Amino acid sequence: MNYETISDMFFQLIGGLALFLIGMNHMSNGMQAAAGDGLRKIISNITSNRFRGLAVGFLVTSVIQSSSITTVMVVGFVNAGVMTLTQSIGVILGADIGTTITGWILVLKIGKYGLPLLGISGFFYLFSSKEKIRHIALMIMGIGMVFFGLELMKNGFKPIREIPEFLNLFTIFSPENGGSLLLCALTGAVITAVIQSSSASIGIAMGMAATGVIDFQTSVALVLGMNIGTTITAFLASLGAGSNAKRSAYAHILIKVIGVIWVLPLFGLFVKLIPLLINADPDMVLIENGVESYPFAIKGIATAHTVFNIANVILFLPFTKILSSFLLKLVSDEQSTAAHRLTNLDIRILDTPMLVIEQSRKEILNMGEIIRKMFSDLKNVYALSKPEKEIIKNIFQAEEELDIMQKEITTFLVDTLSKEISHSNTLEAHAHLKITDEYESVSDCIANILKLYLKLADAGIELTATEKNEICMLHDEVLSYFEMINTTLSMRHPNDMSKVYSQANIITHQFKKSRNNHLKRLSKNKMEPLLSVSYINMLNSYRVIKGYVQNSAEAMVEKN
Numbered sequence: 001m002n003y004e005t006i007s008d009m010f011f012q013l014i015g016g017l018a019l020f021l022i023g024m025n026h027m028s029n030g031m032q033a034a035a036g037d038g039l040r041k042i043i044s045n046i047t048s049n050r051f052r053g054l055a056v057g058f059l060v061t062s063v064i065q066s067s068s069i070t071t072v073m074v075v076g077f078v079n080a081g082v083m084t085l086t087q088s089i090g091v092i093l094g095a096d097i098g099t100t101i102t103g104w105i106l107v108l109k110i111g112k113y114g115l116p117l118l119g120i121s122g123f124f125y126l127f128s129s130k131e132k133i134r135h136i137a138l139m140i141m142g143i144g145m146v147f148f149g150l151e152l153m154k155n156g157f158k159p160i161r162e163i164p165e166f167l168n169l170f171t172i173f174s175p176e177n178g179g180s181l182l183l184c185a186l187t188g189a190v191i192t193a194v195i196q197s198s199s200a201s202i203g204i205a206m207g208m209a210a211t212g213v214i215d216f217q218t219s220v221a222l223v224l225g226m227n228i229g230t231t232i233t234a235f236l237a238s239l240g241a242g243s244n245a246k247r248s249a250y251a252h253i254l255i256k257v258i259g260v261i262w263v264l265p266l267f268g269l270f271v272k273l274i275p276l277l278i279n280a281d282p283d284m285v286l287i288e289n290g291v292e293s294y295p296f297a298i299k300g301i302a303t304a305h306t307v308f309n310i311a312n313v314i315l316f317l318p319f320t321k322i323l324s325s326f327l328l329k330l331v332s333d334e335q336s337t338a339a340h341r342l343t344n345l346d347i348r349i350l351d352t353p354m355l356v357i358e359q360s361r362k363e364i365l366n367m368g369e370i371i372r373k374m375f376s377d378l379k380n381v382y383a384l385s386k387p388e389k390e391i392i393k394n395i396f397q398a399e400e401e402l403d404i405m406q407k408e409i410t411t412f413l414v415d416t417l418s419k420e421i422s423h424s425n426t427l428e429a430h431a432h433l434k435i436t437d438e439y440e441s442v443s444d445c446i447a448n449i450l451k452l453y454l455k456l457a458d459a460g461i462e463l464t465a466t467e468k469n470e471i472c473m474l475h476d477e478v479l480s481y482f483e484m485i486n487t488t489l490s491m492r493h494p495n496d497m498s499k500v501y502s503q504a505n506i507i508t509h510q511f512k513k514s515r516n517n518h519l520k521r522l523s524k525n526k527m528e529p530l531l532s533v534s535y536i537n538m539l540n541s542y543r544v545i546k547g548y549v550q551n552s553a554e555a556m557v558e559k560n
Helices: 003-035 037-044 050-064 067-080 085-098 100-107 111-127 131-162 164-171 178-195 198-210 216-229 232-238 243-278 296-330 353-383 389-417 423-458 465-491 497-524 529-558
Strands: 286-288 291-293
Touching: 003 050, 003 131, 003 198, 050 067, 050 085, 050 296, 067 085, 067 232, 067 243, 085 100, 085 243, 085 296, 100 131, 100 198, 100 296, 111 131, 131 198, 178 198, 178 216, 178 243, 198 216, 198 296, 216 243, 216 296, 232 243, 243 296, 353 389, 353 423, 353 465, 389 423, 423 529, 465 497, 465 529, 497 529
Parallel strands: none
Antiparallel strands: 286 291
């Protein structure tokens, strides 16, 4: 046994695998950044329709190039309550088809061009000043790394055919009977569970099959097991999550395990079907520079992987609701031990920055709904001769909740800004940070107005009918202004800044008019100092809210 050959083989294999994994990561980040708003719009369109969920799972995984990231993201959404269990099953099925795209990328016969692709795109990435070009260059650089890594792995496997000890080791994986077939599948599952990348493990199988280390039947058996191994990532993500998140992860495991179980008894027919589908000779051997290669292997493995997943989706898609009901019985509801969060943002979706930004927009809209309720409750306080304790409690509790929501949204956006995202999405993340801060400040002002009003009530002082009327008019103007800005965020429409400023001027005019009227009354009639100071401060708080809302409108414009 030549130890120098073995060490060279090992270094090429480990180096090729590392390049492959890094390439997959760069390709994913580049595709996400280039996809931009498209990916966000896709994920926001998830409904209970199983076919739409299937399409969303397929499209998102095709862009992200990782079913593991998609399923982890799904677990995060289910845990946060953003996605139902039935919806998640549809998305997972779509992700199973989307992940087969990677195999077909590897079918392209450009392995030897991986290094030139990597080099040329690397220069564009380093020296281009245009963001779009840099993102595309990052994606191509990732593709180059994937191909070069696969080429290194193939070269690393070639010497194995000259080492009898290694060849004898691989003969135990030959699927000649049910036991060895099951062993092959289990081996594939373990390899993928360790690497936590089905694309990388399938790349390894392709490299071994293309160089003749293993035959085509063995490679297909390994790939079947690799489909099970890829579920480990979602399972690990579900640990410590809620019951529904666990059900979603278990759904992924059940789909894959049952899929492999029904294929194994038909394995002989399944393997014979693949060459017929692509009209190729599985026994074809090419000799280049005295080295044998098997060109059918890579295309055959990609086809087997695709056929298996499509067949599995066809099998399970009609039964998503039944599977959901079964999982509801299988996994009982339990009290989550995780810290309570007021937003639906989950650390599991941080690998898809575009989705974090979309989700942060939804959370800001949730903040807007809470603020609208605070305005409504404050108006009710004015209307009642004796404010209800429950309404007062609700306003102060809402203000505290918005403080927490601001911190949670800010934490996620700051973490997202460290990822590879487009300039436009970076601007939007900055805008969301500003708007979150402004909305939280609005809630502080509403709580402050209530404190001033309650201070008067505690002193036995009431606002006159005229003063209440002025306060309510200003209150309604500011609420209308807030709703106008919040609606544009909800509809993703750019603000008409001329309208924003004209409405702000109306509020400022209303504030000055009310303040001047109060000063005139003060000069004619003696008034309690506490009443005068509190009333002016209440008016001024509404003017300050107007400023915060205007800042939010300007932040939305800055991102465009």
